[in-house]
Every structure is written in C-alpha cells, then in structure tokens.
C-alpha cells in the first residue's frame with residue numbers, strides 16, 4: 474500500500490448549504506438567523522438546516538422548533554426550496570470544476586478531487602483560487618470549507634476541522650499533530666455503536682486509534698472496515714470501496730391536512746411511484762417494499778412486503794395496498810400520522826433479476842412493465858403526472874418526495 478508524500482486529495486464542503494442558498498436567492502434573509510423548515514404552516518416539526526447567523530445563537534441543524542425559538546426568538550422560518558438547491562448544486566459544481574476536475578460528488582454540498590502533482594507541495598494556492606472564483610461568480614453568501622490531505626478520510630476531517638478561513642492543509646508529516654485534537658466521534662465512519670466498542674477496548678483518543686493494530690480495529694469493527702480505518706487514519710492511500718445501491722426511498726413529513734390514515738395513504742402512493750420511477754431510471758428492480766409510519770400512537774409502525782423482483786408501478790402499488798391493508802388492521806383508526814416513508818429494498822439489476830417462476834406471473838409482469846414503460850414515455854413528454862395509475866391527490870404546492878437531502882442530489886425529473 475502506498476503512503477503519499479504530500480497532500481493529494483481535496484475535500485470541499487459548502488457551509489450551511491440549504492440556508493445560504495435561500496439567503497442567496499432572497500436578499501432580505503441575508504445576514505439574519507434563518508431556519509429551514511419542511512413546509513409552511515408547521516406545528517411540531519423541527520428545522521432541517523440553519524444559517525451561520527442562527528448557529529451563533531446555539532441553533533443547530535435538525536433541532537425541534539420550540540427549542541429553536543427559545544434559543545433565538547428572532548429566527549426567520551423559511552420553507553425548503555428543493556428546486557433552488559438542485560440548481561445551486563449544479564451551478565456550484567460547475568464553478569469548482571472550472572478550477573479542478575471533480576473526482577466524486579459526495580453529497581449535495583460536498584465533493585472531493587485528486588489534486589495535480591504541481592499543487593501537492595503547496596495546495597494553498599489552489600484552495601484560494603477556488604474560493605476567489607466562488608466569491609467573484611456567486612458572491613459572499615455561499616462559502617465553503619476546504620481540506621487538503623494525503624487521502625480522502627483525512628481531507629474530510631481537515632475540511633470539517635475548519636482552519637484559517639476554512640482552508641486546511643494537512644501534509645503527511647503534520648497529520649499526527651493535527652489529528653491529536655480531533656475527537657473520535659468527529660471521525661467519519663465512527664458511529665455511536667463503534668464508538669462504544671472502541672471505548673470498551675480502551676481506545677478513547679485519536680492517538681490511540683492511530684496506534685492500534687489494523688487487526689485489532691478489524692476485530693472491533695467486526696469487518697474489514699476497521700482495517701481500512703487503521704490505514705486511512707495513518708495516511709495511506711486507501712481507495713473508497715464502491716458502494717452498491719441498497720434501496721430507493723422517499724419519506725415525507727406530512728402537511729397538517731394529510732395526517733389521517735386515509736390521506737396519508739394517498740401520499741404514500743405518490744411516494745412509492747416516485748421511488749419506483751427513480752429506480753427504473755437506474756435499471757433496478759426491487760423484491761421488497763417497506764412502509765413506515767410515525768406519529769402520535771406511541772412511535773413507529775413499519776412493515777415490509779416481499780415481491781417478485783418488480784420495477785413497474787402496478788407491482789409496487791399492489792404491494793403498497795397490501796401493506797396498507799395490514800396498517801388499517803393494526804393501527805387504531807383516527808390516529809395522527811406525522812411522517813410516512815416508503816422504500817424499495819432488496820434490489821437487483823432488472824436485466825439480471827431472478828423472476829419468481831413459482832408464482833408463474835412472468836407474462837403479467839411483462840405486460841405491466843410494458844404499460845409502465847408507455848406511461849413513463851407519456852409523462853416524460855407531456856408533464857410528469859399526465860397519466861398515473863389510480864387516483865392522484867398531490868398536496869398543493871408541496872412537492873412530495875422532492876424533499877431536501879444531504880445525500881441525494883435531486884434531479885429536475887423529481888421535482889413534481
């Protein structure tokens with residue numbers, strides 16, 4: 474395994490992305506504490522993101538509204554603007570790409586790049602150049618933090634650690650000193666479960682983690698990820714493993730008018746069709762549909778339904794109906810649902826899937842897929858919901874499923 478001599482990777486993260494995009498688009502929000510909420514007229518929700526000005530009051534992303542109001546009474550609550558975030562993402566990526574090729578887009582506001590040989594000894598110039606371009610082309614409202622380090626994990630830690638003007642350069646010889654003040658919980662890849670196991674193994678600091686044997690960490694993690702952590706934290710060039718798609722899902726915090734079981738059922742139909750449409754676009758089929766409901770009935774209800782690998786709307790909606798049949802039987806009538814999630818699990822590539830021969834439904838499946846294909850073509854041509862399977866009641870002006878997400882970059886096709 475290679476140990477780079479210089480910083481080779483750049484990690485860039487836009488600061489307070491959702492709030493700064495809204496401040497950028499609406500000048501009256503600039504310089505003010507802003508909290509982004511899922512939709513207007515909310516009762517008991519939380520903010521999903523907040524501006525730098527709000528953070529100064531102690532407000533954090535994903536904080537319940539009552540607490541936010543107590544910390545910062547003057548906070549301006551602003552509904553999410555999915556389409557704006559999507560456009561801003563594309564624009565900002567193009568701006569960064571004019572300075573350096575992007576190696577991987579990690580989320581809606583994070584990316585990483587491998588830097589050229591010329592920049593490795595002193596990447597500060599490159600970092601300043603990117604920041605200068607953003608300032609000139611976008612303005613001072615959307616800013617970013619940049620970290621340079623020998624590998625991606627260290628570059629991400631350097632980036633999150635801030636540094637002077639949000640620009641941190643970690644050359645290999647300084648990595649141990651820089652790392653020693655980073656807490657274990659702030660290292661990407663160490664969740665609460667792993668943290669607990671590390672403490673039990675008497676590894677309580679980043680220095681201890683760095684000095685632990687790769688085999689030991691493998692044991693603590695329970696898989697090869699521990700060994701990879703050991704090499705990455707010690708500055709080796711360790712490539713990210715390709716992650717396989719595991720599911721397509723959509724979730725939604727429900728607007729007040731859609732919180733009954735019956736109204737929520739309509740919403741989940743839309744979520745399911747949206748997820749299925751995204752899945753088809755990527756050529757996957759799913760063997761399991763999961764419906765999750767949360768609300769005022771003592772927590773969370775979730776059930777899965779197995780299907781023969783399907784990708785068509787009818788197959789997915791049929792499974793959803795079965796889950797709703799179960800939900801109606803198991804949940805007390807009249808309850809209030811606050812959030813609904815639908816996800817398509819157990820994926821296989823449509824071209825390689827195993828059809829369920831026992832069910833002998835191949836001809837039905839093929840016919841339904843042909844119908845779905847025709848519907849998709851019509852919708853692509855004449856507008857996203859010109860034809861649908863069954864009733865379609867979309868909460869007005871509220872784009873279901875096109876919610877904001879840090880990990881998925883919404884596409885224009887999703888904004889309907």
Ligand SMILES: [Mg+2]
Pocket residue numbers: 486487488489490582
């Ligand atoms: Mg960010």
